[in-house]
Amino acid sequence: MIDLKNVSRVYQVGSGKVYALNKATLHIDAGEFVSIVGPSGSGKSTLMNIIGCLDIADSGTYLLDGIPIEDYTETELAKIRNRKIGFVFQSFNLIDKLTAEENVELPLIYRGVGKAERKARVAEVLERVGLTKWSHHLPTELSGGQQQRVAIARAIVTKPSLILGDEPTGNLDSKTTGEIMEIFRELHEQGNTIMLITHDQEIAEQASRIIHIRDGVLSEVSI
Amino acid sequence: MIQSFKMALKSIAGNKLRSFLTMLGIIIGVMALVILVSLVSGATGSVTDSIFSLGSNLLTVTISDDKGAPINLQTLNEWMEKDGIGLIAPSGETSATARYEGNSGSVTVYGTTPPYETINGLSLLLGRFIKSSDVDNHTNVAVINETAATELIGYTDCIGEEVSLDGVKFTVVGLLEDDEKSLTAVFGRGSVVAYIPYTSLMRLSSEATSNITSFSVSAETDMATAEAAVTSLLMERFDQDDDAFTVSSRDMLEDAMSDVTSVLMILLGSIAGISLIVGGIGIMNIMLVTVTERTREIGIRKAIGAGRGVILQQFLLESVVLCMFGCAIGVFLSWAVLRIISVVVSSLSISFSLEWNVVLIAVGFCFLIGIVFGLYPANKAAKMEPVEALRYGG
Numbered sequence: 001m002i003d004l005k006n007v008s009r010v011y012q013v014g015s016g017k018v019y020a021l022n023k024a025t026l027h028i029d030a031g032e033f034v035s036i037v038g039p040s041g042s043g044k045s046t047l048m049n050i051i052g053c054l055d056i057a058d059s060g061t062y063l064l065d066g067i068p069i070e071d072y073t074e075t076e077l078a079k080i081r082n083r084k085i086g087f088v089f090q091s092f093n094l095i096d097k098l099t100a101e102e103n104v105e106l107p108l109i110y111r112g113v114g115k116a117e118r119k120a121r122v123a124e125v126l127e128r129v130g131l132t133k134w135s136h137h138l139p140t141e142l143s144g145g146q147q148q149r150v151a152i153a154r155a156i157v158t159k160p161s162l163i164l165g166d167e168p169t170g171n172l173d174s175k176t177t178g179e180i181m182e183i184f185r186e187l188h189e190q191g192n193t194i195m196l197i198t199h200d201q202e203i204a205e206q207a208s209r210i211i212h213i214r215d216g217v218l219s220e221v222s223i
Numbered sequence: 224m225i226q227s228f229k230m231a232l233k234s235i236a237g238n239k240l241r242s243f244l245t246m247l248g249i250i251i252g253v254m255a256l257v258i259l260v261s262l263v264s265g266a267t268g269s270v271t272d273s274i275f276s277l278g279s280n281l282l283t284v285t286i287s288d289d290k291g292a293p294i295n296l297q298t299l300n301e302w303m304e305k306d307g308i309g310l311i312a313p314s315g316e317t318s319a320t321a322r323y324e325g326n327s328g329s330v331t332v333y334g335t336t337p338p339y340e341t342i343n344g345l346s347l348l349l350g351r352f353i354k355s356s357d358v359d360n361h362t363n364v365a366v367i368n369e370t371a372a373t374e375l376i377g378y379t380d381c382i383g384e385e386v387s388l389d390g391v392k393f394t395v396v397g398l399l400e401d402d403e404k405s406l407t408a409v410f411g412r413g414s415v416v417a418y419i420p421y422t423s424l425m426r427l428s429s430e431a432t433s434n435i436t437s438f439s440v441s442a443e444t445d446m447a448t449a450e451a452a453v454t455s456l457l458m459e460r461f462d463q464d465d466d467a468f469t470v471s472s473r474d475m476l477e478d479a480m481s482d483v484t485s486v487l488m489i490l491l492g493s494i495a496g497i498s499l500i501v502g503g504i505g506i507m508n509i510m511l512v513t514v515t516e517r518t519r520e521i522g523i524r525k526a527i528g529a530g531r532g533v534i535l536q537q538f539l540l541e542s543v544v545l546c547m548f549g550c551a552i553g554v555f556l557s558w559a560v561l562r563i564i565s566v567v568v569s570s571l572s573i574s575f576s577l578e579w580n581v582v583l584i585a586v587g588f589c590f591l592i593g594i595v596f597g598l599y600p601a602n603k604a605a606k607m608e609p610v611e612a613l614r615y616g617g
Contacts, residue, residue: 049610052526054525054526054609054610054613055609055610074530074531075530075531075532078525078528078529078530078531078533079528079530081525081526081527081528082527082528083528087526087527089613093519093522093523093526093613094523095520095523095524096520097230097233097234097237098233106524106527107527107528109226110524110527110528110529110530110533111528154527158528
């Protein structure tokens with residue numbers, strides 16, 4: 001489902017070049033639960049941005065569901081992100097002025113889903129993350145764990161091919177971390193493809209497959 | 224689209240003070256445009272009305288240089304017989320101090336002949352107008368208007384009373400209805416008026432002599448014929464020199480008036496337009512700040528699937544909504560201000576109402592400003608790289 005071949009991303013720093021990603025090759029099948037582990041500055045975020053279609057590789061090929069990503073314009077990429085990727089960020093990245101419900105609804109609005117269907121799907125995913133009671137609250141009125149659950153609801157409401165978590169538990173305490181990881185495990189059991197990026201070995205080990213990244217180079221650890 | 228509209232309203236409401244200050248430029252611009260143009264058109268309306276009330280069969284002739292061939296009452300009587308010309312009446316004007324018992328006041332005195340009443344469409348309430356015999360005999364009789372009667376004598380039933388004008392006693396023989404639509408009444412001054420025989424005026428004031436410098440003419444059949452007839456008579460008398468006199472008709476006054484007002488409207492309109500553009504620059508400035516402040520939000524929206532077009536539309540709509548809000552407030556305030564002005568100057572009988580044409584122009588202009596000045600900030604937002612935007616401030 002995800003097929004990276006010799007993907008590199010180079011940043012110009014001063015007069016030298018820094019390889020944030022150096023000939024990375026990676027294959028992930030549908031239904032897998034993968035974690036990418038590495039220290040900060042290892043190129044994890046770059047990898048996530050490329051897999052999440054937020055950024056384009058300088059060289060190599062990336063096929064997402066068989067679609068070669070580097071051929072698309074920005075607006076087409078936005079469409080692909082909307083349909084195929086669900087993002088869960090470390091800092092939640094909810095829109096402050098919108099209620100939990102409206103935040104979850106937003107990707108469906110961008111997709112052009114009708115109002116009745118939107119409402120039904122939003123209610124369904126909010127129930128799934130256990131926030132039905134909080135649907136009319138603003139993010140600032142919610143706890144970190146609740147905000148992250150809204151973010152997960154927003155990520156799954158479009159039924160994406162891939163749920164992409166960038167340090168999703170990085171800002172949470174251990175109890176809430178446990179709750180959030182439980183939701184990810186459930187989503188995996190229901191057949192979703194999940195990719196978590198983390199620097200926390202413990203979180204990483206909850207996945208069925210662990211990939212290490214260091215200085216832009218990937219290496220797989222078999223469990 | 225509806226969603227973007229709701230978002231725009233939310234974001235404007237989310238920062239009320241800033242939104243209001245931003246709108247202030249537009250509000251002031253719209254008020255300037257609507258109020259100024261409405262005032263001009265209100266004033267023009269009443270002046271045009273008063274020009275209209277001068278009557279359609281009226282020409283006014285002013286002589287600036289008599290070339291040694293002055294016109295006197297005899298000449299006018301001869302000219303009245305000519306084809307195309309109806310009636311002719313001289314008009315001399317002076318201002319005098321009127322006294323009646325203990326009261327005194329300034330009065331505008333017109334010296335004329337009987338046809339004046341018909342030519343100018345005056346309406347008598349009591350008594351009679353000046354007669355030919357009064358003119359022949361230099362009789363000291365006066366026809367006064369209602370204002371003069373009430374202000375000077377104290378009551379309107381004043382036929383037979385004696386009023387002194389600059390020390391000369393005149394008997395009041397007639398009472399005229401106030402001409403509310405006259406130019407002088409519009410501007411609220413000099414409405415105390417007395418008409419006396421032209422010959423009596425010659426004795427009263429050195430400004431009037433037997434050489435008549437101003438007279439009014441009515442048409443026998445139509446204006447154009449009368450104007451041609453009068454002009455040819457004057458040309459003949461003054462050696463074909465058309466600089467020696469002017470013949471003006473209501474049409475000419477109207478034309479001149481509309482020229483003046485359209486220039487005035489364009490001038491005021493462009494000044495107000497400039498202030499609207501300044502308001503637009505304010506909108507652009509604050510939209511740029513908003514886009515920078517919301518960089519992260521733009522990143523989030525892009526990550527979950529908003530393309531360039533969607534972001535562009537969102538910020539463009541916000542700037543247009545901001546402008547239209549300002550416009551609506553401006554129109555409302557203009558309406559309120561015009562109502563207040565109308566009440567304050569109600570004595571002038573001029574109606575200052577909202578000019579809907581101008582309101583439409585203001586709305587259209589505001590919309591355009593919202594688009595033009597919103598385009599650059601919205602485009603800046605739309606072109607942000609999602610990765611960069613998401614990293615911003617976090």
